Amino acid sequence: MPEADLSGWTCPLPLRDYDRIVIGHGGGGQLSSELVEHLFVPAFNGTDDVELHDAATFDVAAGRLAFSTDSYVVQPLFFPGGCIGDLAVNGTVNDVAMTGARPTTLSAGFILEEGLELGVLGRVVEAMAAAARAADVRIVTGDTKVVNAGQADGMYVNTAGIGVVPEGIDIRPSCARPGDAIILSGPIGAHGIAVMSSREGLEFGTDLESDSAPLHGLVAAMLDAFADVHVLRDATRGGVTASLCEISNTAHLGVEYEETSVPVPAAVAAACSFLGLDAMGIANEGRLVAMVPPEGVDQVMDAMHGHPQGRDACVIGRVVEEHPGLVVARTALGASRVVDLPLGEQLPRIC
Amino acid sequence: MCLAVPGQIIETREEAGIPMATISFDGIRKDICLAYLPDLGVGDYAIVHVGFAISKIDEASALETLEMFRELGVLDDELALDEASDP
Amino acid sequence: MKYLDEFNDPELAGALFDDIARMTTKPWSIMEVCGGQTHSIIRNGIDQLLPDAIELIHGPGCPVCVTPLGMIDKALEIASRPGVIFCSFGDMLRVPGSAQDLFQVRSEGGDVRVVYSPLDAVQLAVENPDREVVFFAIGFETTAPANAMAVHVAEQRGLTNFSALVSHVLVPPAIEAIVSSPHNRVDGFLAAGHVCSVMGTWQYGPLVEAFGVPVVVTGFEPLDVLEGIRRVVRQLEAGTAQLENAYERVVTDEGNIAAQDMLAEVFEVCDRRWRGVGEIPRSGWRLAERYCGFDAEVRFGVSDIDTPESASCRSGDVLQGLIKPHECPAFGTECTPRHPLGATMVSSEGACAAYYHYRRLDLPVEAARTSDVSR
Numbered sequence: 001m002p003e004a005d006l007s008g009w010t011c012p013l014p015l016r017d018y019d020r021i022v023i024g025h026g027g028g029g030q031l032s033s034e035l036v037e038h039l040f041v042p043a044f045n046g047t048d049d050v051e052l053h054d055a056a057t058f059d060v061a062a063g064r065l066a067f068s069t070d071s072y073v074v075q076p077l078f079f080p081g082g083c084i085g086d087l088a089v090n091g092t093v094n095d096v097a098m099t100g101a102r103p104t105t106l107s108a109g110f111i112l113e114e115g116l117e118l119g120v121l122g123r124v125v126e127a128m129a130a131a132a133r134a135a136d137v138r139i140v141t142g143d144t145k146v147v148n149a150g151q152a153d154g155m156y157v158n159t160a161g162i163g164v165v166p167e168g169i170d171i172r173p174s175c176a177r178p179g180d181a182i183i184l185s186g187p188i189g190a191h192g193i194a195v196m197s198s199r200e201g202l203e204f205g206t207d208l209e210s211d212s213a214p215l216h217g218l219v220a221a222m223l224d225a226f227a228d229v230h231v232l233r234d235a236t237r238g239g240v241t242a243s244l245c246e247i248s249n250t251a252h253l254g255v256e257y258e259e260t261s262v263p264v265p266a267a268v269a270a271a272c273s274f275l276g277l278d279a280m281g282i283a284n285e286g287r288l289v290a291m292v293p294p295e296g297v298d299q300v301m302d303a304m305h306g307h308p309q310g311r312d313a314c315v316i317g318r319v320v321e322e323h324p325g326l327v328v329a330r331t332a333l334g335a336s337r338v339v340d341l342p343l344g345e346q347l348p349r350i351c
Numbered sequence: 352m353c354l355a356v357p358g359q360i361i362e363t364r365e366e367a368g369i370p371m372a373t374i375s376f377d378g379i380r381k382d383i384c385l386a387y388l389p390d391l392g393v394g395d396y397a398i399v400h401v402g403f404a405i406s407k408i409d410e411a412s413a414l415e416t417l418e419m420f421r422e423l424g425v426l427d428d429e430l431a432l433d434e435a436s437d438p
Numbered sequence: 439m440k441y442l443d444e445f446n447d448p449e450l451a452g453a454l455f456d457d458i459a460r461m462t463t464k465p466w467s468i469m470e471v472c473g474g475q476t477h478s479i480i481r482n483g484i485d486q487l488l489p490d491a492i493e494l495i496h497g498p499g500c501p502v503c504v505t506p507l508g509m510i511d512k513a514l515e516i517a518s519r520p521g522v523i524f525c526s527f528g529d530m531l532r533v534p535g536s537a538q539d540l541f542q543v544r545s546e547g548g549d550v551r552v553v554y555s556p557l558d559a560v561q562l563a564v565e566n567p568d569r570e571v572v573f574f575a576i577g578f579e580t581t582a583p584a585n586a587m588a589v590h591v592a593e594q595r596g597l598t599n600f601s602a603l604v605s606h607v608l609v610p611p612a613i614e615a616i617v618s619s620p621h622n623r624v625d626g627f628l629a630a631g632h633v634c635s636v637m638g639t640w641q642y643g644p645l646v647e648a649f650g651v652p653v654v655v656t657g658f659e660p661l662d663v664l665e666g667i668r669r670v671v672r673q674l675e676a677g678t679a680q681l682e683n684a685y686e687r688v689v690t691d692e693g694n695i696a697a698q699d700m701l702a703e704v705f706e707v708c709d710r711r712w713r714g715v716g717e718i719p720r721s722g723w724r725l726a727e728r729y730c731g732f733d734a735e736v737r738f739g740v741s742d743i744d745t746p747e748s749a750s751c752r753s754g755d756v757l758q759g760l761i762k763p764h765e766c767p768a769f770g771t772e773c774t775p776r777h778p779l780g781a782t783m784v785s786s787e788g789a790c791a792a793y794y795h796y797r798r799l800d801l802p803v804e805a806a807r808t809s810d811v812s813r
Contacts, residue, residue, distance in 0.1 A: 205380030335483020347528030353474025402555025
C-alpha cells in the first residue's frame with residue numbers, strides 16, 4: 001500500500017503518548033475523549049466552541065429534506081489525487097446534491113483498525129476537514145470504534161448528510177421523459193483508474209489523479225439557469241453505465257447514447273486497454289449525469305461550461321420511449337448494442 | 352487469451368537475471384518482462400500480454416497496412432462514383 | 439494509443455465494409471477462434487454491419503469458458519484449503535463450477551487474489567514463505583509463455599511453496615476438430631493473431647492443405663478484423679484455399695522462438711476436455727516431467743475430481759454453428775448468463791450470452807440468417 005505522506009503532520013497533545021490506534025481509543029473513556037477533543041473537533045469545528053453531547057442539534061430551513069449516507073472502504077487509503085477522507089465528504093455531499101438540495105451538514109463515523117498509525121488518521125481527518133471547508137458543509141457529529149488488528153483494512157468511514165431541497169425542485173429518476181437530452185459533466189474514469197494504479201498486485205505508473213470533487217455548486221448553477229432538470233446522478237460505482245442502467249430501469253424508459261460522444265482521457269483509455277476494462281464502467285467521484293428536457297439544454301450547458309466542474313460538459317445521448325429499461329449504445333462504426341449492468345466489479349481480463 | 356496491446360519501451364533493466372522493461376501505454380507505465388524479446392530497446396514498440404512483451408511491432412508494416420486501407424477507401428469511392436454514373 | 443487507435447478509424451472501416459459487400463455474391467460462414475476477436479466483433483457491432491450473406495460463427499476461442507467444469511471444481515477445492523493463496527486472472531473469478539465460483543470461495547474465507555501477470559503470483563510466493571501459493575494457469579498459446587516463465591522462475595529460485603494448476607488449450611487441434619467434423623458448416627477461418635505472434639503461422643499450412651479451407655491470421659481492432667474477413671471472403675469467392683497473414687505488423691511466419699523454446703521446456707502436449715465440446719486429443723498442455731513438482735493437482739491431491747458436464751448443454755453444437763442459441767431447449771430457462779450451463783453462456787462474449795442480449799432488443803439479424811443459408 002502506498003504510504004501516506006506524514007511529513008509535516010504534528011500530533012496534537014496529548015495524543016502523542018501513542019503513535020498508533022489502540023483498542024482503548026474506541027472504548028468511550030479518556031482515550032476516546034482525547035481523540036474527539038484533540039483531533040476531530042479542532043479539525044471539523046475549527047476554533048468554534050462546541051458542547052459535546054450525544055447528538056448535534058441545529059436549525060434547518062423549513063422544507064423538504066434530502067438525506068443520504070455512504071460508507072467508504074476504498075483500498076488503498078491514499079491514492080493519486082486524494083484519500084478516503086475527501087471521498088467520504090464529497091461522496092455524500094454529491095449524493096445529497098443529486099436531489100437538487102444544497103448539502104449543509106454531515107456526520108462522520110469511523111471504524112479504525114487497531115494498530116493504525118495516528119498520522120494516517122490525522123491526514124485523513126485533515127483531508128476531510130479541507131473537503132468540508134471547500135464544499136461549505138459542516139461535520140457536526142460522529143463516532144469512533146476500534147476493531148482488532150486484521151479488520152477494517154486500516155479504516156472504514158461512514159458519512160451521512162442532509163440538505164434542504166429548494167421549493168419547486170423535483171429531481172429523481174422517474175422524472176425522466178422521452179426526448180430528454182443526457183448530459184455528462186466531464187471526462188470519465190480518472191478516479192477509478194487512479195485508485196487502481198496504487199492497488200497491490202496491479203500497480204502501474206500514471207499521472208492521472210482522482211477527480212473527487214463536490215458537485216453541488218455545479219448543480220446550483222444548472223438549476224439557476226433552468227429549474228426543470230429532470231434527473232441528476234453522480235456516476236460513482238459502476239461508472240456512467242451503472243447510472244444510465246439504473247435510471248433507465250427505474251424510469252422504465254430507454255436510453256440511447258453515442259460512444260464517440262463520451263469524453264475519455266487518453267490515459268484512462270490506455271489503462272482500460274491494457275487491463276481489458278470498459279471506461280464507461282469505471283467509478284468517478286466528481287462527475288454527474290443529467291437528463292434535461294430539450295428546451296432547457298442550451299441554458300444548462302452554458303451554465304455548466306461556466307463552472308469549474310462542468311467545463312467539458314457534453315451531450316452524449318437521449319432518453320427514448322423505445323426499449324424501456326434498456327440502454328443502447330451506438331458504436332463508432334454505427335452499430336447498436338445493448339449495454340448491461342455488470343454483475344459486479346469490473347476485473348482485469350486476459351481474454 | 353488475446354488481450355494484448357501495443358506499448359513503447361521507455362526503460363530496460365535486469366531483475367534477478369531476468370530482462371525487464373518499463374513500457375508506456377500512452378503515459379500509463381507498467382513493468383513488464385522482456386525475456387522473450389531481449390533484443391528490444393528503448394523506443395521500440397511491442398505487444399504486451401499479461402505483463403510480457405510477446406511480439407515486436409513492425410512499424411513500417413503498420414504504416415503500410417494503414418496506407419493500404421486508405422487506398423481501398425479511395426478505390427471504393429471511385430467505384431461508387433462509377434456505379435452511380437452508370438445509366 | 440499508437441498502433442491501436444489508427445486501426446479503429448470508422449471511415450476506413452466503412453471502406454472495408456463496402457468492399458466486403460461488393461465482393462460477396464454467395465452466403466459464407468466464417469469462424470473466428472479467439473475470444474478477443476469475438477469481443478471486438480460484438481463490442482463494435484461488426485456482425486450487424488456485414489452483409490446478411492456473411493455469417494460469423496463464434497468459435498471456442500475463449501480459454502476461460504472452455505475450461506472444463508472439473509478443472510473449475512479443482513480450482514475451487516484448492517482455493518478453499520486453509521493456508522492457500524489462490525491466484526488467478528480476473529476472468530476466472532466468476533466462472534461457476536458445480537456449486538459455486540471463486541468469488542463465493544473468497545466470501546467463505548478463501549484467499550483468492552486477482553493477478554495481472556503470472557510473475558505476480560511467484561512474487562507472492564517469495565513474500566509469503568509460510569503460505570502455499572497456487573496459480574491458475576489457463577489460456578491459449580498467447581498466455582502460455584508467461585505461465586511457463588512463472589514456473590521456470592519458481593524452479594530457478596528454488597521455491598517450494600509455489601505450484602500451478604495448469605489447463606492450457608491449443609488452437610490448431612480445435613480448428614481441426616471443427617473442420618473435420620461431418621457436420622462442419624465453416625467455410626473459412628480467422629486465425630487468432632496473438633496466438634500466432636507466439637507460435638507463428640506455420641501450424642495452419644497443413645490444415646489449409648488437408649481441408650481446403652482458407653485461413654487468415656487476423657488481428658483485433660475493427661480494421662484488422664474486417665481485413666481478415668475481407669481476405670477470407672475474397673478467397674471463398676475466388677474458390678481458393680490458402681494461408682494468409684493479415685496481421686503482419688505483429689505476426690511472423692516463425693513466431694517468437696524464445697517463447698516457443700520455453701514452452702517446449704516447461705510443457706508437454708496432452709489430451710484436453712473442452713467445456714461444451716468434449717475431449718479433443720492432443721489439444722492441451724500440461725507440465726513437463728521436469729516441472730511436475732509444481733503441479734498443483736498432484737500437490738493438493740485433486741486429480742480425481744471429475745465433474746460431468748451438463749446433459750442439457752449444447753454449447754458444442756452452438757460453437758460449431760450447428761444450432762443457434764435460441765434453438766437450445768435450455769436457452770433462457772435453465773441456462774442464462776447468471777446461471778450458465780456451458781462455455782457459450784459463461785463468457786459475456788459467448789454466442790449464447792451475446793444472443794441473450796440481442797434478443798431482448800428484438801434484433802432480427804440472427805433469426806433471419808437461419809433461412810438465408812442455402813447449403
